[in-house]
Amino acid sequence: VPTGAPESPHSLNAEELRSWQAFLHVAAQISAALNAQLRRDAGLSHFEYGMMSALSKAPERSLRMSTLAEQAEGSLPRLSQVATRLERKGWVRRSPDPSDGRFTLASLTDAGLAKLEAAAPGHVGELRRQLFDTLTKSQVRQLTSICERIERANSSRRGREDRDHR
Amino acid sequence: VPTGAPESPHSLNAEELRSWQAFLHVAAQISAALNAQLRRDAGLSHFEYGMMSALSKAPERSLRMSTLAEQAEGSLPRLSQVATRLERKGWVRRSPDPSDGRFTLASLTDAGLAKLEAAAPGHVGELRRQLFDTLTKSQVRQLTSICERIERANSSRRGREDRDHR
């Protein structure tokens, strides 16, 4: 058997299947729990929270829409729609980038920051309950290594594919 | 400091934040990759694939809608809608449970099984690329332990809450 070849390319073995199902289940549960908590206590979706949180950490609390789309992991049209909603609530403002009018800068307003800070403790608490209270410190480190390794593999694969398809 | 108290209840420390962001990112990337692969090569969403896969493993390739909803981690209304779509394609059939007419039994048809089997290799391949080719065997085991531990904690919490609220 050549080194590095997958054991069976067409189906998962018992251990892989178990791992995958557990992962799927956990991802779904955590996502549902966070969405429910935010919706109930703050009237926000997890996606909206993520957008506002990304803005809050950026310099001037501002990001270009396309950068925000990457950081919040959503499509640009989706970002645009959600930004419209958040703008109506007064939590976000948009304006053309003075240095290049093709870009739109989205900024978190003072009211938006206040909203985010009010929502944060409940959100962090739920996240702790779901994830960090349960795991040992060692498991948290393992989880980080595992996820970062997958990230690295995928981003280098994407790099390769982009290059090959152009 | 009392034993077992969280270090800081209101915000994540640097290590937790890094772990959480990596997890979020990986969950989003894998979900996007699997959806894209299935959509492109088989015209199925990952959710539809999961439903059909759950049915394919059940005795008689049949499950009650409510059981299927749990296994596929979707709401009953969502299941109902998706089942309507899959039924139109001829991949699923529904009929009242003869033993108790309140239940609806959903079954995977022969055509549905054929569709699933045609889609499986591509799906498994993508899953391997995303997850299993990248991780060591030891990491796969760690991932399983981590996810199963979270599952157990959440299900016992749910049990407690149900009891207390009733």
Next chain:
DNA sequence: AAAGATTGAGTATTCAATCTTC
């Protein structure tokens, strides 16, 4: 009356145009 499932209205998301600025 209660459990299971479906339906319908409202909302969110996606995908393909379209518009604007460079």
Next chain:
DNA sequence: GAAGATTGAATACTCAATCTTT
């Protein structure tokens, strides 16, 4: 004309009724 963003139509999802069987 190309990049960034927005809009509009089609699809999907959620949540609150509704319907059916027990």
